[in-house]
Amino acid sequence: MKNLLITVLITVVLSSVSETVSAQASSFMPRISGADIAIAEELRRKGMAGEHTAYQLVSSLTTEVGPRPGGSPADAKAVQWAVNNLRKMGFDRVWTESVDFPYWRRGDESATLVSHGNQYMALTALGGTPGTPENGITAEVVHFKTLEDLQNAEPARVRGKIAFISNRMQPSRDGSGYGRAVVARSQGPAVAAQKGALALVIRSIGTDNDRLPHTGAIRLPDNGRVVPAAALSNPDADQLVRLFEHGMRPRIELILDVGFAGKATSYNVFGEVTGSESEDFILMGAHLDSWDMGTGALDDGAGVAIVMTAADLIANQSKRPKRGIRVALFANEEQGLFGGRAYLAEQLNNESAGLMQHLFVVESDLGAGRIYRIDGRVNQLGWAMVQSIHRHLAPLGIELGENDRPGGSDIFPMIQAGVANIALRQDASEYFDLHHTDNDTLDKIDPEALNQNVAAYAVLGWLAANHDINFGTGELGPLTLN
Amino acid sequence: MKNLLITVLITVVLSSVSETVSAQASSFMPRISGADIAIAEELRRKGMAGEHTAYQLVSSLTTEVGPRPGGSPADAKAVQWAVNNLRKMGFDRVWTESVDFPYWRRGDESATLVSHGNQYMALTALGGTPGTPENGITAEVVHFKTLEDLQNAEPARVRGKIAFISNRMQPSRDGSGYGRAVVARSQGPAVAAQKGALALVIRSIGTDNDRLPHTGAIRLPDNGRVVPAAALSNPDADQLVRLFEHGMRPRIELILDVGFAGKATSYNVFGEVTGSESEDFILMGAHLDSWDMGTGALDDGAGVAIVMTAADLIANQSKRPKRGIRVALFANEEQGLFGGRAYLAEQLNNESAGLMQHLFVVESDLGAGRIYRIDGRVNQLGWAMVQSIHRHLAPLGIELGENDRPGGSDIFPMIQAGVANIALRQDASEYFDLHHTDNDTLDKIDPEALNQNVAAYAVLGWLAANHDINFGTGELGPLTLN
Numbered sequence: 006m007k008n009l010l011i012t013v014l015i016t017v018v019l020s021s022v023s024e025t026v027s028a029q030a031s032s033f034m035p036r037i038s039g040a041d042i043a044i045a046e047e048l049r050r051k052g053m054a055g056e057h058t059a060y061q062l063v064s065s066l067t068t069e070v071g072p073r074p075g076g077s078p079a080d081a082k083a084v085q086w087a088v089n090n091l092r093k094m095g096f097d098r099v100w101t102e103s104v105d106f107p108y109w110r111r112g113d114e115s116a117t118l119v120s121h122g123n124q125y126m127a128l129t130a131l132g133g134t135p136g137t138p139e140n141g142i143t144a145e146v147v148h149f150k151t152l153e154d155l156q157n158a159e160p161a162r163v164r165g166k167i168a169f170i171s172n173r174m175q176p177s178r179d180g181s182g183y184g185r186a187v188v189a190r191s192q193g194p195a196v197a198a199q200k201g202a203l204a205l206v207i208r209s210i211g212t213d214n215d216r217l218p219h220t221g222a223i224r225l226p227d228n229g230r231v232v233p234a235a236a237l238s239n240p241d242a243d244q245l246v247r248l249f250e251h252g253m254r255p256r257i258e259l260i261l262d263v264g265f266a267g268k269a270t271s272y273n274v275f276g277e278v279t280g281s282e283s284e285d286f287i288l289m290g291a292h293l294d295s296w297d298m299g300t301g302a303l304d305d306g307a308g309v310a311i312v313m314t315a316a317d318l319i320a321n322q323s324k325r326p327k328r329g330i331r332v333a334l335f336a337n338e339e340q341g342l343f344g345g346r347a348y349l350a351e352q353l354n355n356e357s358a359g360l361m362q363h364l365f366v367v368e369s370d371l372g373a374g375r376i377y378r379i380d381g382r383v384n385q386l387g388w389a390m391v392q393s394i395h396r397h398l399a400p401l402g403i404e405l406g407e408n409d410r411p412g413g414s415d416i417f418p419m420i421q422a423g424v425a426n427i428a429l430r431q432d433a434s435e436y437f438d439l440h441h442t443d444n445d446t447l448d449k450i451d452p453e454a455l456n457q458n459v460a461a462y463a464v465l466g467w468l469a470a471n472h473d474i475n476f477g478t479g480e481l482g483p484l485t486l487n
Numbered sequence: 488m489k490n491l492l493i494t495v496l497i498t499v500v501l502s503s504v505s506e507t508v509s510a511q512a513s514s515f516m517p518r519i520s521g522a523d524i525a526i527a528e529e530l531r532r533k534g535m536a537g538e539h540t541a542y543q544l545v546s547s548l549t550t551e552v553g554p555r556p557g558g559s560p561a562d563a564k565a566v567q568w569a570v571n572n573l574r575k576m577g578f579d580r581v582w583t584e585s586v587d588f589p590y591w592r593r594g595d596e597s598a599t600l601v602s603h604g605n606q607y608m609a610l611t612a613l614g615g616t617p618g619t620p621e622n623g624i625t626a627e628v629v630h631f632k633t634l635e636d637l638q639n640a641e642p643a644r645v646r647g648k649i650a651f652i653s654n655r656m657q658p659s660r661d662g663s664g665y666g667r668a669v670v671a672r673s674q675g676p677a678v679a680a681q682k683g684a685l686a687l688v689i690r691s692i693g694t695d696n697d698r699l700p701h702t703g704a705i706r707l708p709d710n711g712r713v714v715p716a717a718a719l720s721n722p723d724a725d726q727l728v729r730l731f732e733h734g735m736r737p738r739i740e741l742i743l744d745v746g747f748a749g750k751a752t753s754y755n756v757f758g759e760v761t762g763s764e765s766e767d768f769i770l771m772g773a774h775l776d777s778w779d780m781g782t783g784a785l786d787d788g789a790g791v792a793i794v795m796t797a798a799d800l801i802a803n804q805s806k807r808p809k810r811g812i813r814v815a816l817f818a819n820e821e822q823g824l825f826g827g828r829a830y831l832a833e834q835l836n837n838e839s840a841g842l843m844q845h846l847f848v849v850e851s852d853l854g855a856g857r858i859y860r861i862d863g864r865v866n867q868l869g870w871a872m873v874q875s876i877h878r879h880l881a882p883l884g885i886e887l888g889e890n891d892r893p894g895g896s897d898i899f900p901m902i903q904a905g906v907a908n909i910a911l912r913q914d915a916s917e918y919f920d921l922h923h924t925d926n927d928t929l930d931k932i933d934p935e936a937l938n939q940n941v942a943a944y945a946v947l948g949w950l951a952a953n954h955d956i957n958f959g960t961g962e963l964g965p966l967t968l969n
């Protein structure tokens with residue numbers, strides 16, 4: 006999960022549009038047949054009972070394959086794992102599409118507080134940054150509370166030093182604190198380069214107090230100039246802040262053996278449940294890659310297991326839905342939505358159908374917490390249909406949200422291009438304790454919460470696919486961000 | 488904190504003695520004067536208000552000195568830190584006594600799951616074990632649920648392999664799960680050697696699910712034969728267990744650059760508040776060293792700060808207590824109670840007074856949780872006095888415990904030798920999530936709970952020191968363990 010920032014911005018941008026849309030929507034509710042409701046109830050029950058257990062899938066992926074950064078040997082193994090498992094399940098068609106990207110590798114990395122007894126500091130390089138010279142960078146640290154403070158700093162204060170940004174991410178159920186804090190990570194390395202810093206260290210973008218730093222991708226500016234950059238674990242960052250508070254001038258030795266190393270190819274993996282009456286389909290996405298830290302259980306093994314299992318539940322009903330379900334397991338989300346962008350490009354090249362076949366896109370990429378709300382960006386009729394479907398999600402503890410809040414990571418380029426979107430919001434209260442750290446492991450997944458996710462995707466997928474309503478792909482217009 | 492195991496055993500051993508003692512004790516309650524009670528209430532209030540703040544001390548020790556394993560340069564810095572701070576406080580006398588021990592060092596250490604995509608495993612060597620050859624040990628893993636299972640195994644099953652013990656420590660307020668689980672760590676390396684294993688890995692002796700392994704000392708058998716041994720973090724151990732459950736045969740590469748390297752000297756550091764009428768004193772202990780992981784905030788920076796601050800509060804009253812308070816900050820507890828044993832030897836050599844001057848010993852070495860109970864091993868009159876004192880601890884939420892439950896780590900050799908003991912039990916519910924890991928850092932300390940500890944030690948120290956009652960040192964007889 007990378008693009009919550011964008012999601013948060015969209016919420017603001019779209020608020021004027023949405024008032025019109027949702028105010029009118031409640032007057033009409035599309036009818037769902039009793040037979041369809043009976044199947045939805047059966048799917049909900051089966052999802053909750055874990056009969057096609059998503060937990061087994063995520064256990065297998067995270068235990069036998071483990072961490073699978075884009076382009077690594079384990080990533081190739083994950084692609085094979087996905088193909089094998091989709092083939093064993095109820096999908097009518099399984100295929101892959103290649104995705105190319107620059108390969109970023111992580112070797113040894115360390116930080117030492119040389120001014121204070123050579124204390125070990127828990128730190129990890131940010132994805133996409135260059136490494137340090139082999140002997141590292143040893144320099145005085147200069148402290149900024151926010152990215153803005155660094156932006157406003159006199160270059161003379163920063164030049165030749167290691168810049169340190171200590172902003173703290175605030176926890177919340179919707180994870181919205183991420184967007185506010187992550188600018189230090191995404192934009193910091195370029196700003197530090199502008200100011201003449203030798204390197205950047207940040208307080209991890211995470212809500213825990215563990216000695217486990219959070220990695221994550223940086224944004225490369227047009228001129229490509231960034232400094233070597235890394236995240237300290239939150240207790241280490243707080244230790245550094247305390248040294249400043251105690252009037253000390255800390256010096257750090259930073260060694261990062263990381264950087265880009267040629268090109269790599271991975272694959273988007275697809276499984277499709279073909280519709281009985283139409284070539285249109287709902288796309289349910291997740292991403293197959295993970296960071297190299299942890300085993301990618303929450304990010305995004307859970308999502309992979311949820312959408313595979315939900316679609317398989319639908320496929321295993323006696324009756325195929327009228328329209329299809331396409332499960333898309335995207336490649337290399339973490340380092341820049343490579344799979345999602347490649348998929349969009351492929352669809353735009355497909356003149357005969359392409360994006361217009363996508364009824365809507367939905368993605369599971371915010372961990373394994375319970376879904377508490379359904380939002381979206383669909384047309385008026387589509388939102389009325391969401392309201393009808395919501396009646397059958399409500400028993401799962403899911404509230405009806407708003408039609409101005411798209412969500413998703415790999416599918417975001419499609420949403421920007423005007424594809425309709427539904428967002429099943431997960432409780433992210435604990436997600437950012439673990440996100441992009443060594444701690445993202447299977448034991449953090451609650452099997453019952455995972456099953457609730459499966460049930461919600463299965464009910465949504467079935468009821469939406471087996472109806473005639475369009476959700477607005479092609480009518481909504483592109484989404485632009487300020 | 489090392490010797491909970493022993494504490495747990497003692498509880499069993501002494502239970503027959505205690506029934507007699509505590510059944511008779513309630514008939515007599517020593518009187519405490521109104522003036523003494525007024526001072527106790529003032530000390531309790533000041534302790535809780537944090538006026539002589541223990542938090543500042545533990546912040547300074549853990550931030551500016553950091554981790555301080557016995558014999559390291561940081562350990563020497565910690566000794567200087569303690570001397571300087573004791574001198575700045577209200578102590579009448581500050582001194583050090585040297586302690587010698589073999590120096591154990593930790594270099595690089597790693598574990599890789601070579602059979603499954605070379606997954607990184609979070610692991611740390613156990614203190615006192617030998618290292619592996621430079622290129623490591625790569626071998627199949629053989630799984631045992633308990634130390635007993637390894638003890639009962641046919642050597643042919645173990646020979647040439649890496650033995651793995653997966654026992655789980657159970658959490659509880661009194662930390663008693665530690666004693667039951669820690670045998671895998673303390674005795675496992677010798678048992679694995681007997682069976683012909685190449686190495687031993689254990690599930691960490693801890694109650695968390697973080698990718699942060701727990702170190703801790705091993706017990707060297709008389710023949711000195713142990714294998715290289717290390718603890719996996721709990722999620723890593725569980726990953727390994729799952730591979731066995733999935734029918735796999737995992738192989739691990741283990742590299743441990745650790746081992747003994749010559750001799751080292753450190754120092755027990757003492758600060759004494761001299762009694763106004765007697766040379767007898769209460770000894771309040773803690774240990775100054777820590778493991779090299781974390782910054783030793785809970786283990787045992789908190790204890791150091793608690794006993795220093797409590798004694799200083801007493802020293803800063805207008806009136807000196809009749810008998811003294813000796814703060815003892817022991818050297819190298821973690822690697823085998825070296826400071827505590829050296830102190831006992833020194834006292835036994837002191838024919839004129841020695842142990843008999845110790846009214847009782849009490850130690851803070853179980854983190855920074857609130858004290859919930861007062862226990863001890865004292866004579867009948869001493870226990871009656873504990874009951875009188877308890878009335879002034881009860882407002883701190885402390886219950887009266889039993890007179891058959893000694894506690895303490897560095898002071899344990901003294902308790903075994905027959906010195907009276909009082910134990911202020913801390914809530915250890917979260918302690919074993921963090922104990923002996925990188926996560927033992929200042930942010931884990933709740934300043935209010937720390938102040939409650941200070942208040943309890945100050946009230947106990949004052950009321951006991953300013954009375955005439957003996958607690959039984961010299962009458963109790965030695966304590967033997969089965």
